[in-house]
Amino acid sequence: MSILKDVISELFSMFVGDARLSISILILVAIVASLARTLQIPALASGAVLLIGCLAILVESVLREARIKRRA
Amino acid sequence: MIAWSTAAPSIGAAFAASLVEVVEAFTIILAVAALRGWKPAVLGTLAALAILAGIILTLGPLLDQVPLNVLQLVIGVLLLLFGIGWLRKASLRAGGVMALHDEDAIFAKETALLSEEAKRKKTSLNWIAGIAAFKAVLLEGLEVVFIVIAVGAGKGLLVPASLGALAACVLVLLVGAVIHRPLSKVPENTLKFGVGVMLSAFGVFWTGEGLGIEWPGHDLALLVFVAVFLATGLLTARFVKTPVEAV
Numbered sequence: 558m559s560i561l562k563d564v565i566s567e568l569f570s571m572f573v574g575d576a577r578l579s580i581s582i583l584i585l586v587a588i589v590a591s592l593a594r595t596l597q598i599p600a601l602a603s604g605a606v607l608l609i610g611c612l613a614i615l616v617e618s619v620l621r622e623a624r625i626k627r628r629a
Numbered sequence: 630m631i632a633w634s635t636a637a638p639s640i641g642a643a644f645a646a647s648l649v650e651v652v653e654a655f656t657i658i659l660a661v662a663a664l665r666g667w668k669p670a671v672l673g674t675l676a677a678l679a680i681l682a683g684i685i686l687t688l689g690p691l692l693d694q695v696p697l698n699v700l701q702l703v704i705g706v707l708l709l710l711f712g713i714g715w716l717r718k719a720s721l722r723a724g725g726v727m728a729l730h731d732e733d734a735i736f737a738k739e740t741a742l743l744s745e746e747a748k749r750k751k752t753s754l755n756w757i758a759g760i761a762a763f764k765a766v767l768l769e770g771l772e773v774v775f776i777v778i779a780v781g782a783g784k785g786l787l788v789p790a791s792l793g794a795l796a797a798c799v800l801v802l803l804v805g806a807v808i809h810r811p812l813s814k815v816p817e818n819t820l821k822f823g824v825g826v827m828l829s830a831f832g833v834f835w836t837g838e839g840l841g842i843e844w845p846g847h848d849l850a851l852l853v854f855v856a857v858f859l860a861t862g863l864l865t866a867r868f869v870k871t872p873v874e875a876v
Contacts, residue, residue, distance in 0.1 A: 560760070560763075560764055560767070563764060563768065564767065564768065564771065567768045567771060567772075568771065571710075571711055571714075571771075571772060571775065572707060572710040572711055572714070573710070574714040574717075574718070575714065575717065578710075578713065578714060578717060579710050579714075582706070582709050582710055582713065583706070583710075586706055586709070586836060589836075589840060590840055593840045593841060593842065594840070594841075600841060600842040600843055601842070601845065603837075603840065603842055604833075604837045604842040604844060607833055607836060607837055607840075607842075608833050608854065608857065611709060611713060611829065611832070611833055612857065612858070612861045614713065615713050615716060615717060615720075615829070615858075615861060615862070615865065616861060616865050618713075618717050619717055619720045619721060619724070619865045619866075619869060620865070620868070620869065622717070622721055622726065623721065623724065623726045623869035626721075626726045626727070627726070
């Protein structure tokens with residue numbers, strides 16, 4: 558049972574190492590999907606939103622963690 | 630016939646990512662072997678490899694049943710979660726915010742843990758050692774399986790990606806067999822940084838394709854994404870290295 562628990566916990570931590578980061582990515586993908594599908598925004602513009610959004614999420618997440626660690 | 634320009638990013642990503650995971654698993658296997666000899670280490674490893682092979686054989690045919698755009702979207706999102714997570718950690722490590730992975734320290738800690746657990750549980754040390762090797766290979770192997778599927782399934786490149794992963798396993802085993810020590814000289818964080826960059830780039834690419842976005846330049850767009858993620862990761866790591874004084 559302990560091995561199964563470890564496997565599940567490993568799979569979870571693979572994709573949700575930082576909950577805020579994961580939620581931000583999922584929200585971004587949902588926004589891009591609605592831009593592309595519902596609002597019929599040109600595909601390339603949706604792609605740019607996806608790429609720039611991912612970069613922004615990465616930068617925010619690293620800076621936030623660095624701030625927290627430096628304060629501790 | 631698969632073009633090299635199409636297959637190379639998948640093979641490279643699978644190779645580098647697997648190298649990191651196999652080095653981590655190898656440290657535990659070596660700790661087990663150092664404590665109780667190679668028999669429990671090899672048996673635990675083989676049992677885990679058998680389970681991983683079972684997972685691949687079960688998942689492989691199922692993947693063929695999933696519509697391509699759904700597969701690309703699901704894999705793309707999972708890659709974004711996984712890749713940006715890796716890149717975030719690698720940037721924090723490169724910026725000195727988080728400690729670097731130290732295989733020698735992990736080896737010493739694992740050896741001490743195994744001895745202590747055997748004393749506490751009064752169980753056969755061989756059994757505990759075998760289970761430790763089994764768990765290490767299974768857990769790290771699951772990541773390898775996911776990475777191979779993620780970088781290979783979207784364009785029918787599962788075989789080349791698997792060969793990239795296999796090459797990493799063989800390389801680690803060969804080097805490990807020669808030096809008989811944890812592979813602490815492997816620049817793990819640099820590799821993780823590179824893998825995080827590649828997986829994030831693949832993530833954007835597949836998610837976009839899954840959503841019906843046609844990237845300009847098709848596969849060449851991947852190279853642009855790699856360059857952008859690399860530059861962003863390096864700049865962010867550099868920025869956190871020099872903390873801004875509070876005003």
